[in-house]
Amino acid sequence: MIYESSSVHVTLAGVVIACVIAATVFATLYWMLHPPASYVMKIAAEAASELERMVGSIIVVFSPEINSAHMMALAVKLARGERSELLAIYIVEVPYTLPPDAEMPEEERAALDALGAAETIANSSNVTFRAETIKARSTKQAVLDIAKREKADLIILGSYREGKYSGAPLGRTIEEIAADAKCDVLIGVEGKHGTLLIDEGGGLQSAAIANPTEE
Amino acid sequence: MASTPKPELRRSVTPWGSFSWGYSDVGADIFIGLGLVLGAAAGATNVAFLFAGIVYVCIGLAYTELAATYPVAGGGQYFVLRGLGDIFGFIAGWAVLLDFTIDITLFAWTAIDYLGQLIPVLVGSSHPWTHFLVTLAVIMALCGLNVVGVRESTAFQGFVSALDVTSETCILCFGFLFAFRPDLLIHTMRVDWPSPEHLMLGTSLAIISFVGLESISQAAQETQRPASIIPRTSVALILTILIYALAYSNLALGFVPWHPIVDAAGHPVQFWQIFPSTYPGGADNQGKAVALLAAQVPYFGALAAFYVPILGAVLLTISSNSGVFGSSRIAYAMSHTNLLPSIFQRVHPRYRTPAISILAFCGLAILELIFAALPSLDPMAVSTYAKFFHGEGGLDFLADLYAFGAATSYSFVFLALIALRLTDPLSPRKFKIPLNIPFTFRGERVEFPVVGVLGFLGIFSILMFTLQTHPLGRIFGPGWLVLGIVLYFIYRKRKRLPVLRSQRRDWRKSQVDILRNAGELELMDEYVANVKASDERRAQAAAP
Numbered sequence: 001m002i003y004e005s006s007s008v009h010v011t012l013a014g015v016v017i018a019c020v021i022a023a024t025v026f027a028t029l030y031w032m033l034h035p036p037a038s039y040v041m042k043i044a045a046e047a048a049s050e051l052e053r054m055v056g057s058i059i060v061v062f063s064p065e066i067n068s069a070h071m072m073a074l075a076v077k078l079a080r081g082e083r084s085e086l087l088a089i090y091i092v093e094v095p096y097t098l099p100p101d102a103e104m105p106e107e108e109r110a111a112l113d114a115l116g117a118a119e120t121i122a123n124s125s126n127v128t129f130r131a132e133t134i135k136a137r138s139t140k141q142a143v144l145d146i147a148k149r150e151k152a153d154l155i156i157l158g159s160y161r162e163g164k165y166s167g168a169p170l171g172r173t174i175e176e177i178a179a180d181a182k183c184d185v186l187i188g189v190e191g192k193h194g195t196l197l198i199d200e201g202g203g204l205q206s207a208a209i210a211n212p213t214e215e
Numbered sequence: 216m217a218s219t220p221k222p223e224l225r226r227s228v229t230p231w232g233s234f235s236w237g238y239s240d241v242g243a244d245i246f247i248g249l250g251l252v253l254g255a256a257a258g259a260t261n262v263a264f265l266f267a268g269i270v271y272v273c274i275g276l277a278y279t280e281l282a283a284t285y286p287v288a289g290g291g292q293y294f295v296l297r298g299l300g301d302i303f304g305f306i307a308g309w310a311v312l313l314d315f316t317i318d319i320t321l322f323a324w325t326a327i328d329y330l331g332q333l334i335p336v337l338v339g340s341s342h343p344w345t346h347f348l349v350t351l352a353v354i355m356a357l358c359g360l361n362v363v364g365v366r367e368s369t370a371f372q373g374f375v376s377a378l379d380v381t382s383e384t385c386i387l388c389f390g391f392l393f394a395f396r397p398d399l400l401i402h403t404m405r406v407d408w409p410s411p412e413h414l415m416l417g418t419s420l421a422i423i424s425f426v427g428l429e430s431i432s433q434a435a436q437e438t439q440r441p442a443s444i445i446p447r448t449s450v451a452l453i454l455t456i457l458i459y460a461l462a463y464s465n466l467a468l469g470f471v472p473w474h475p476i477v478d479a480a481g482h483p484v485q486f487w488q489i490f491p492s493t494y495p496g497g498a499d500n501q502g503k504a505v506a507l508l509a510a511q512v513p514y515f516g517a518l519a520a521f522y523v524p525i526l527g528a529v530l531l532t533i534s535s536n537s538g539v540f541g542s543s544r545i546a547y548a549m550s551h552t553n554l555l556p557s558i559f560q561r562v563h564p565r566y567r568t569p570a571i572s573i574l575a576f577c578g579l580a581i582l583e584l585i586f587a588a589l590p591s592l593d594p595m596a597v598s599t600y601a602k603f604f605h606g607e608g609g610l611d612f613l614a615d616l617y618a619f620g621a622a623t624s625y626s627f628v629f630l631a632l633i634a635l636r637l638t639d640p641l642s643p644r645k646f647k648i649p650l651n652i653p654f655t656f657r658g659e660r661v662e663f664p665v666v667g668v669l670g671f672l673g674i675f676s677i678l679m680f681t682l683q684t685h686p687l688g689r690i691f692g693p694g695w696l697v698l699g700i701v702l703y704f705i706y707r708k709r710k711r712l713p714v715l716r717s718q719r720r721d722w723r724k725s726q727v728d729i730l731r732n733a734g735e736l737e738l739m740d741e742y743v744a745n746v747k748a749s750d751e752r753r754a755q756a757a758a759p
Contacts, residue, residue: 031451
């Protein structure tokens with residue numbers, strides 16, 4: 001007997017049994033709630049754990065040839081969910097006939113529009129956002145250099161603009177970036193101008209609404 | 216035209232959900248079993264629980280292996296059907312149906328007993344009509360809710376289970392810390408050791424503290440990764456319930472109450488002594504033993520006295536509802552395999568619930584309630600009960616049948632386990648009961664489960680104890696089985712189905728479907744590979 005009053009009886013056996021009961025119940029339930037992962041769960045867990053590495057730093061690429069506006073909202077959602085850093089870049093390709101720092105007012109104006117819209121989307125979601133306009137001889141090389149400088153985890157590219165066919169399905173620049181980048185590249189190809197939204201009777205009208213810039 | 220895919224049960228039951236499904240059924244049993252066994256086995260209550268507990272561990276392991284190997288709704292009757300054939304599948308299912316209907320009445324009855332701890336007007340001995348009518352109202356309400364299709368949510372079940380696990384652990388820890396005397400336990404066991412007949416009675420009643428593992432198997436079809444999760448939840452449930460049963464029984468025998476208990480003459484009595492029917496109010500006390508013990512635990516008892524009766528009543532009502540739901544589900548599964556008429560598959564046109572099954576088995580539960588309550592309601596019935604049933608009635612009658620139904624169905628489950636080990640060695644068993652004897656049977660390597668034999672002997676001895684010591688159980692239990700077998704013969708004859716033999720079924724295809732639907736794709740691949748290898752071996756052996 002360790003302690004005894006008129007109504008309390010504390011014994012060594014009682015203390016040991018109480019501790020064993022509490023420990024066993026707790027350990028049993030803990031073991032039950034932590035079963036080994038299955039094969040598919042392991043794959044899912046690995047993918048989830050890689051997510052941060054995949055999207056820690058994101059670059060969204062714009063250029064006169066690459067239209068990434070429709071991917072910007074997705075990039076912002078990814079960045080918000082994973083607290084990534086988001087960098088939107090607009091590449092102005094300077095022809096070899098001009099000096100590297102030549103003034104190109106039309107392209108620079110287009111860059112302001114594209115990056116302004118990107119910033120507006122980013123601000124609405126409160127993510128860490130930067131924007132940069134870059135003049136370069138080659139869009140591909142500029143994107144790869146920026147990705148290296150920023151230690152980017154993901155490059156997001158939109159689709160190749162219509163009417164500038166260069167012999168490759170996605171556009172040569174996009175394919176080259178995807179081939180040579182040292183990080184993941186996400187290419188968002190726009191649907192066939194709202195085809196999925198077209199009902200059987202009003203296909204042309206819906207297509208025109210879905211793609212007002214096509215004209 | 217595209218066809219609509221057949222709707223399937225969504226796999227949304229998590230490990231805790233699976234545990235709480237079983238716990239809300241088995242966990243409630245100690246609320247009933249403790250008082251009944253203390254009343255019957257006196258100083259050997261812990262021994263009765265230990266023996267029943269060992270058998271229960273064997274039962275639990277058998278259910279775990281079978282539910283992980285065949286993760287389908289249907290539970291024990293499906294395993295028996297598959298292992299032993301249609302007629303035995305029917306008998307096992309019919310015995311489980313008896314258990315489920317008793318479950319409805321017994322748990323509703325004791326839920327009111329627990330509330331009687333706080334609301335004196337519900338105490339059965341002093342207000343039998345109120346007790347009867349409120350119990351009847353609870354059963355009818357549960358019946359109505361199930362017909363309309365309202366069940367307690369899994370989240371609510373999980374919450375109540377978590378609360379109860381915490382509460383029971385606290386009661387035991389405080390009890391052992393501040394109110395347990397080992398010398399008193401030893402003294403009680405030496406001085407108040409019961410007669411062999413009372414020990415057998417106590418042991419057969421102790422098994423009812425472990426009934427309900429069926430629920431985990433029932434939910435197998437809705438459990439995520441059942442072959443992996445069910446073994447864990449089952450083992451955790453077995454261990455938790457075993458700890459509680461052994462701990463409560465030992466604590467009750469060596470318990471020094473916070474406030475001394477005295478009998479009518481003012482003499483102090485031990486805690487366990489307030490439960491035999493000879494003690495004034497003993498029958499009432501049997502129905503609320505955990506609440507009485509919790510209220511007498513030092514310090515914690517001040518709080519427990521208020522909430523444990525409510526928690527017990529809620530848990531017991533959930534368990535009663537499991538009986539309503541489980542009986543209709545078992546009947547549905549049995550009619551699906553042509554063991555019961557197809558009327559039990561019919562669903563209500565508006566509520567989409569098996570209303571006929573629910574009404575039929577709730578009706579049966581109400582009949583059981585009337586039979587159990589009659590001696591307390593009508594003084595004329597007392598002499599009849601005394602003449603034919605040794606004066607049994609009330610809780611004893613329900614407990615008798617509960618023990619009989621459980622022992623019968625569990626006996627068949629052990630036989631099915633052994634049969635399936637021999638006839639279906641190709642099905643991958645992610646959990647296998649230990650202690651097996653390997654040998655070759657019909658050209659296949661099989662493992663004979665020693666624990667299955669030990670478990671069968673244990674549960675069969677409890678079945679014999681039940682028949683030996685329960686005057687009502689030995690009449691109504693076998694009577695229920697005989698009635699069922701007669702109805703089965705008539706039904707099968709009318710449907711022109713084999714009566715004693717089994718219907719032909721493609722178990723191989725069925726097993727592939729079961730594993731695919733369970734999402735156990737690796738096990739499905741393993742099974743297909745096993746079957747292929749077995750076929751090749753047979754072809755080579757048959758070749759000249």
